[in-house]
Amino acid sequence: xxxxxxxxxxxxxxxxxxxxxxxxAMKGNxxxxxxxxxxxxxxxxxxxxxxxxxxxxxxxxxxxxxYRSLRVYLDACVKCGACTDKxxxxxxxxxxxxxxxxxxxxxxxxxxxxxxxAGKWFPKLVGAKDLTREVLDDWYNYFHQCSQxxxxxxxCPYGIDTADVSMAAxxxxxxxxxxxxxxxxxxxxxxxxxxNLGLPEPALRDTLEGLEEDIKDETGVDVRLxxxxxxxxxxxxxxxxxxxAEPHIDGLIGYAKVFHxxxxxxTLSSSASEAANFSMFIGSYENMRRVALRIREAAINLxxxxxxxxxxxxxxxxAYSFLNTLVGPFxxxxxxxxxxxxxxxxxxxxxxxxxxxxxxxxxxxxxxxxHDSCNVARASRMGDMPGGQFIIPREVIKASCNHFxxxxxxxxxxxxxxxxxxxxxxxxxxxxxxxxxxxPRMEALKHVVDNYGxxxxxxxxxxxxxxxxxxLPYYGFEMDQIISVHQLVSDAIVLSVDEI
Amino acid sequence: MGFWxxxxxxxxxxxxxxxxxxxxxxxxxxxxxxxxxxxxxxxAPLTTGxxxxxxxxxxxxxxxxxxxxxxxxxxAMLFHAALWVVLLRHLRYFIEPVWxxxxxxQPFGKYGSFVMLFGLLGLLVRRLFVERIRYISSPSDYLMxxxxxxxxxxxxxxxxxxxTDIVHFKAFMLGVMYFDWQPIPTDSILLVHLTAVILLMIIxxxxxxxxxxxxxxxxxxxQVDNAREKRHVAPWAIKQFESPPPVVx
Numbered sequence: 224x225x226x227x228x229x230x231x232x233x234x235x236x237x238x239x240x241x242x243x244x245x246x247x248a249m250k251g252n253x254x255x256x257x258x259x260x261x262x263x264x265x266x267x268x269x270x271x272x273x274x275x276x277x278x279x280x281x282x283x284x285x286x287x288x289x290y291r292s293l294r295v296y297l298d299a300c301v302k303c304g305a306c307t308d309k310x311x312x313x314x315x316x317x318x319x320x321x322x323x324x325x326x327x328x329x330x331x332x333x334x335x336x337x338x339x340x341a342g343k344w345f346p347k348l349v350g351a352k353d354l355t356r357e358v359l360d361d362w363y364n365y366f367h368q369c370s371q372x373x374x375x376x377x378x379c380p381y382g383i384d385t386a387d388v389s390m391a392a393x394x395x396x397x398x399x400x401x402x403x404x405x406x407x408x409x410x411x412x413x414x415x416x417x418x419n420l421g422l423p424e425p426a427l428r429d430t431l432e433g434l435e436e437d438i439k440d441e442t443g444v445d446v447r448l449x450x451x452x453x454x455x456x457x458x459x460x461x462x463x464x465x466x467x468a469e470p471h472i473d474g475l476i477g478y479a480k481v482f483h484x485x486x487x488x489x490t491l492s493s494s495a496s497e498a499a500n501f502s503m504f505i506g507s508y509e510n511m512r513r514v515a516l517r518i519r520e521a522a523i524n525l526x527x528x529x530x531x532x533x534x535x536x537x538x539x540x541x542a543y544s545f546l547n548t549l550v551g552p553f554x555x556x557x558x559x560x561x562x563x564x565x566x567x568x569x570x571x572x573x574x575x576x577x578x579x580x581x582x583x584x585x586x587x588x589x590x591x592x593x594h595d596s597c598n599v600a601r602a603s604r605m606g607d608m609p610g611g612q613f614i615i616p617r618e619v620i621k622a623s624c625n626h627f628x629x630x631x632x633x634x635x636x637x638x639x640x641x642x643x644x645x646x647x648x649x650x651x652x653x654x655x656x657x658x659x660x661x662x663p664r665m666e667a668l669k670h671v672v673d674n675y676g677x678x679x680x681x682x683x684x685x686x687x688x689x690x691x692x693x694x695l696p697y698y699g700f701e702m703d704q705i706i707s708v709h710q711l712v713s714d715a716i717v718l719s720v721d722e723i
Numbered sequence: 724m725g726f727w728x729x730x731x732x733x734x735x736x737x738x739x740x741x742x743x744x745x746x747x748x749x750x751x752x753x754x755x756x757x758x759x760x761x762x763x764x765x766x767a768p769l770t771t772g773x774x775x776x777x778x779x780x781x782x783x784x785x786x787x788x789x790x791x792x793x794x795x796x797x798x799a800m801l802f803h804a805a806l807w808v809v810l811l812r813h814l815r816y817f818i819e820p821v822w823x824x825x826x827x828x829q830p831f832g833k834y835g836s837f838v839m840l841f842g843l844l845g846l847l848v849r850r851l852f853v854e855r856i857r858y859i860s861s862p863s864d865y866l867m868x869x870x871x872x873x874x875x876x877x878x879x880x881x882x883x884x885x886x887t888d889i890v891h892f893k894a895f896m897l898g899v900m901y902f903d904w905q906p907i908p909t910d911s912i913l914l915v916h917l918t919a920v921i922l923l924m925i926i927x928x929x930x931x932x933x934x935x936x937x938x939x940x941x942x943x944x945x946q947v948d949n950a951r952e953k954r955h956v957a958p959w960a961i962k963q964f965e966s967p968p969p970v971v972x
Contacts, residue, residue, distance in 0.1 A: 244854055289959055291756040292942045298749070299937030302864050303799065304849070304856035305791040319858045328859065341863075341929045349930075350861030373943075376764045378791035380781065380799075381934055382943035387762065508759065512964060544761045544950045551954045561951050601765050604948055609766035637766060 230655040232697045233315055233662045235669055241308045248318040253364035254652045257402035264411040265510055268400035275399035276354055280337050282398045283330075286391050287338065293391050296383040297334045300324060306375040306385075311640050312368050315659030320365045323375035323385040329361055330392050363401055366392040368656055370646035371504060372597035377637050386646070390506030397505055405650035406501045413514055418463035418497035427496055430466050438476060444718045446483045448475070448491070451525065455490035457482070458522050459566075460498045460542070461533025462685035470688055470706045474534050477709025480716045481570050484579055489531075492521035498538035499685070503545075504647035512549045515541065519550040528557040531564045534707055536596035536684030537645065539565055543603035567683060568605045570712060571615045574622045580717040586624035590677045591711065593617055593629065594664065594691075595639035596684035610636070616683055616708055623715040628675040634667035642682075644690030657690060658697045665698040672700075681708045728907045731917055732899045738924035745928025746936060753940040759957035767948035774947050781944055794849065802842030802871075808835040809878070816889075816896045833882055840875045843868055867930065870919055877916035887913045 259269030272278060287294050306323040308314070313321040320326060328350070335342030335351035342351030352358060371386035396402060412421045422430075431448040438446045449455065459482075465475040482489045495517040502510035522530055530553075532542045542563045547553065553562045561568065573579045593616060605611040613636045621627050634640050643660030671677040682688050682705060691705035768774050780786040785803075789796045812832020815821045847868045850856050881887040891908045898905035926932065939945065956965070 241855070244858060246858075288756060289759065289957070291753060291758040291940060292762060294756050295753055295937045295940045295942070299931070299934040299941065301931045301934050302856070302859050302861075303788070303792075303795050304853065304859065305788055305795055307855035307859065309791070319855070322855060322859065324859050339929065345863075347862065348866070349863045373764060376943050378787055380785055380788040380791075381938050382764055382781075382787065382941040384762065384764065384943050387943075508960065509963075547950055547954050548760060548956055548960075563951075602762070604765055604767075609769060609948065612765065637764075 230658070233659055235666055235698075242314065242317040244319040245317040246319055249312075249316045249321065249364075249368060249656065250318075251364055252360070253367045253403075254648070254650055255404035256363075257404045257407040261404070261407045261411045262397070262400060262402050264414060265397070265402070265407055265507070267397045267402055267407075271400045275359065275401075279354060279359070279395050279399050280333075282395045283334065283391075284338065286394065287334075290387070290391065292384065292387045296327070296381075296388055297331050299381045300327065300331065300383055303380065305378050305380060306383075309375050309378050310369075310385075311372070311374070311643060311663045312370070312656065312660045315643070315662040316368075316656070318368075320361070321368055323379075323383075326365055326369055326385055327383065327388045329358070329365055330388055333358060359396075359399075359401070362392050363396055363403075366396070367403055367648065367653070370597070370641045370643065370648055370660065372641035372645055373601040374597065374638070374641065377601060387506075389646070390504070392506075393504070394506035397507065402505065403647060405652075406504050406647040409499075409501050410505075410510055410514065413497055413499075413501075413517075417494050417517070418466075419499050419501070420463040420467055422463055422466060422496065424493040424496075427466060427491075427493055431491070434472070434476060434479070438479070442718055444483070444720055446476075446479050446718070448479050449489065450491045450496075451493050452488070452490035453525050455488045455525060455527055457487060457489040457529045457531050458495075458518075458525055458527040459489050459491055459531050459533060460495060460518055460521075460538070460563075461491070461566075462498045462535040462538060463496055464685040464689060465533055466496070468689075470692070470703070470710055471534075471685055473710035473713055474707025475709075477707065477711075477713030477716075478533060478566055480713050480718060481566075481573065481579065481709070484716060484718060485573050490525060490527070492518075492525060494524075495521035498532055498535040498542070500538060500541040501647055503537055503541055508549075511541065511545065515546055515549040518546070519553075522553075523555065529560050529564065530556065530562060531566055531569050533566050534683040534685065534688075534709060536598040536686060538685075539683075540598040540602040565605050565615075567616045567619050567708065570619050570709070571606070574619065579622075579712075580719075581623050581712070581715040582717050583623060583625045583715055585715045586711055587626070589624060589679045589706075589711070590626040590628065590675060591620055591624050591679050591681055591706075592627070592668065592671045592677045593620055593635075593708075594642065594680050594682045594687060595635050596682060596687050597639060597641045597645055599683060600639045601637055613637075616681075619708055620681055620711055623711040628671050628677055630667040630671050634663065640664040640667065642684075642687040642690040643694060645684075645686050649686050649690055654693075658694050661690070661694045661698070665694070665700075668700070669698070679704050679706050681706050681711060683708050724904055725906055725909075727909050727914070728895065728904060731895075731907050731914075731921075732904050734918075734921045735899050738921040742924040742927050749928055749933055750936050753936065757957035757959060758942040758946070759960050761946055761948075761950040761955050762942050763946040763948055764943040765948065767946065769948050771947055774945055778939060778945055782938055794845070798842045798845030798849070800842070801838050802846065805835040805839035805842060808832050809839055809875075816893050817900065819893075819897060836875055836879050836882070840872065840879065843872050843875060847872070863930065867926075867932075870923055870926075874916060874919045874923065877912050877919065880912045881910075881916060885910055885912050 376384035
């Protein structure tokens with residue numbers, strides 16, 4: 224299944240050892256650089272500007288004034304080393320610059336040189352460095368080897384979050400004209416067409432009609448997947464991958480069946496046909512707001528009462544943690560429900576109320592484990608208690624199937640390992656990094672496969688699903704072993720015919 | 724008044740000024756810089772009270788570090804806890820009469836210094852011999868540990884080996900505090916001890932020792948998880964995007 228690769232897939236380790244460093248192992252030019260039209264669509268210079276040095280320093284100064292996180296994180300690190308073995312890219316590549324602290328230091332060395340007395344007077348002593356072209360290239364390369372998963376932040380005694388540091392670094396890079404092709408092209412596509420995949424409205428309607436027919440053929444029930452239906456109760460915002468490919472699409476069918484069964488009217492929006500907000504990955508508040516604004520506008524135009532997000536990790540972070548900040552307040556929505564709500568919260572509530580009939584035996588051919596997606600696990604919540612984001616998806620799975628097994632405790636919940644493709648790295652030009660970064664998750668999966676005969680890993684993130692479908696074969700698994708949580712729901716749900 | 728008395732008295736004033744003003748500036752800077760987004764590392768507390776507990780667990784027990792690495796936690800904990808006891812013991816050189824509880828602390832502080840040195844040595848050994856930590860260390864990271872070892876080592880020396888005239892020294896210290904200078908005892912180990920402490924005070928606001936105020940300001944640890952319930956917007960974001968505010972129809 225796996226394409227011929229010019230790198231070696233890391234071997235499973237008999238027991239977790241801390242790798243010996245291989246300096247420069249992942250040195251390189253980084254992912255493809257964004258072309259001028261994409262850059263300009265986002266309000267950035269088309270290509271590396273001549274006075275990049277001064278602009279970069281000025282931008283850093285601006286960010287230091289805007290973000291307390293950046294200021295405190297750059298000051299507070301004591302180089303204790305607690306984070307050095309926590310990053311999946313470090314574990315998979317052995318490159319010391321993939322240790323979270325070393326990655327931060329790429330920015331911190333410049334911060335110290337230009338913004339601290341110690342670095343201005345004694346640069347060698349405190350490891351401060353001038354911003355040279357070499358440093359800039361290191362930024363571009365290594366800040367695109369961070370999936371912004373926040374695992375290091377869990378373990379840092381000061382909560383220093385490399386995700387925030389890498390977002391700042393990418394914003395500086397964008398501001399001097401050196402943006403990443405994958406992220407910026409996608410954001411430009413959202414502006415132009417409405418979603419990451421560049422799926423135009425007619426194609427979207429076509430796809431949804433096709434899905435309705437498929438469900439009808441399979442179940443004999445008319446389950447609807449409406450788009451742009453004014454006055455619907457719920458606006459569903461879901462990653463465009465859900466309209467496009469396995470295993471995502473089975474999740475979308477699952478949402479539709481849940482709404483059908485609950486008897487709650489819902490609609491998708493053709494103008495906000497995308498939950499993803501890649502502007503978070505590039506640290507651009509302005510673009511993040513602009514992308515999020517589509518959702519607010521769609522909710523107003525369609526006169527809905529609730530907003531529910533589909534299975535997408537970073538989108539849920541933006542939705543849960545940032546949406547109210549960026550484009551709130553949402554006083555025009557029904558205040559009795561969380562704004563916004565996650566599809567798992569919605570389904571879980573219905574299960575609690577006994578409103579869904581689920582036949583678990585329909586999933587008896589599957590033995591399931593659950594991959595906590597980093598942005599859901601460490602950057603958001605579900606339900607009304609801390610850690611609900613771990614409980615609710617698992618409860619939904621357990622209500623839908625008989626065989627559920629968790630992966631080892633140090634690889635789940637807030638210690639979950641990234642899939643290896645998050646943070647804007649889900650691009651073919653970073654395939655080596657993606658495969659290597661998946662190692663710790665693959666090891667954890669192997670553990671439950673060997674010990675409990677697990678056949679499938681369920682996830683609630685479009686990036687995770689796409690990434691796993693691609694990298695599972697490198698580790699000797701099948702690409703279809705990754706499934707959507709709502710695919711399990713979809714297969715277990717007993718539809719009533721008289722409902723419509 | 725002798726040269727050393729004048730030198731150390733003036734040095735103490737300078738160092739105290741730099742420490743206090745430097746820290747005040749940094750704290751002001753941290754407090755004034757907005758945190759425009761809700762970014763607590765989840766799961767996070769849902770209430771301010773919960774956040775207070777979370778931050779205290781970090782500050783007092785190094786909770787995250789404990790989850791992260793037991794060795795670093797052990798050495799860091801020994802060092803910091805012993806440092807506090809030793810510092811409290813030192814209060815007796817700055818107050819007269821000495822408070823009752825400061826008297827009680829004396830023996831703990833006296834022997835606590837060995838625990839402090841042990842913790843520091845543990846951290847230094849790790850920095851020297853664990854490849855990953857050596858890789859991320861700058862000269863200043865080693866020097867900081869060495870400076871603290873010099874402070875602890877010379878402190879142990881004056882307590883247990885050379886026995887400085889402590890009554891004499893206390894008179895100097897109180898004299899400095901009340902601007903009524905008294906001569907300083909000039910045994911060399913004591914002067915090394917004082918020099919290292921003065922240096923540390925001066926370096927504090929310009930170095931990674933800023934982790935001490937920083938830990939209280941870390942948004943990933945001190946934010947309440949209530950983004951859906953309460954709108955959180957930075958002043959600069961309002962200014963940039965919401966004046967006039969978004970129209971709701």
